[in-house]
Amino acid sequence: MKYAIPVSNGKLAAHFGHCEHFAFIDVDETTNSIVSKELVASPGHQPGLLPVWLAEEGVSAVIAGGMGSRAQALFIENRIQVVIGALGDDPEQMVLDHIRGTLATGDNVCDH
Numbered sequence: 662m663k664y665a666i667p668v669s670n671g672k673l674a675a676h677f678g679h680c681e682h683f684a685f686i687d688v689d690e691t692t693n694s695i696v697s698k699e700l701v702a703s704p705g706h707q708p709g710l711l712p713v714w715l716a717e718e719g720v721s722a723v724i725a726g727g728m729g730s731r732a733q734a735l736f737i738e739n740r741i742q743v744v745i746g747a748l749g750d751d752p753e754q755m756v757l758d759h760i761r762g763t764l765a766t767g768d769n770v771c772d773h
Contacts, residue, residue, distance in 0.1 A: 662688045664759075665720040666752035668700065673750055677725040677732065678706040684752035685718065693760045698753060712739045724755050727769050745769045 664687075666673060667680030674680035680703050687697040704714055712735035715723065722742040736743045746766040749755045758764040 662690050662721050663719050664688065664722050664724060664756045665715050665718070666724050666747075666755060667703070667726075668752060673726055673747060673752065673755065675726050677723070677728040678711060683715070685720070686753060686756045688756060688760060695753060695756065709735055712736045712741065715739070716741060722759075724752075724759060724764070 666684040667677045669681045685699045716739040724744045724747045748765040
């Protein structure tokens with residue numbers, strides 16, 4: 662399973678569409694362990710671009726602090742699971758917490 666986490670300044674970006682990079686984290690679902698991680702530059706913020714681009718990159722889940730409802734719908738259309746309201750800074754730890762069912766979440770920090 663491949664996760665994408667929006668990152669700015671090395672930490673979880675508050676708004677999904679305006680991040681500098683995406684942390685791609687591959688997880689072995691049989692052992693629930695991280696097998697690889699990569700930081701990839703964001704292609705930029707254009708309506709509808711990121712869900713398609715991340716699907717093409719093989720992403721199966723996105724963990725974000727905030728995301729608009731239209732983006733959430735586009736991710737679902739592209740068969741990508743969306744976790745919003747994530748709390749934390751370290752993308753790798755957030756993925757591990759999500760796998761364990763202990764990821765702390767709050768409100769969606771996006772207002773659109």
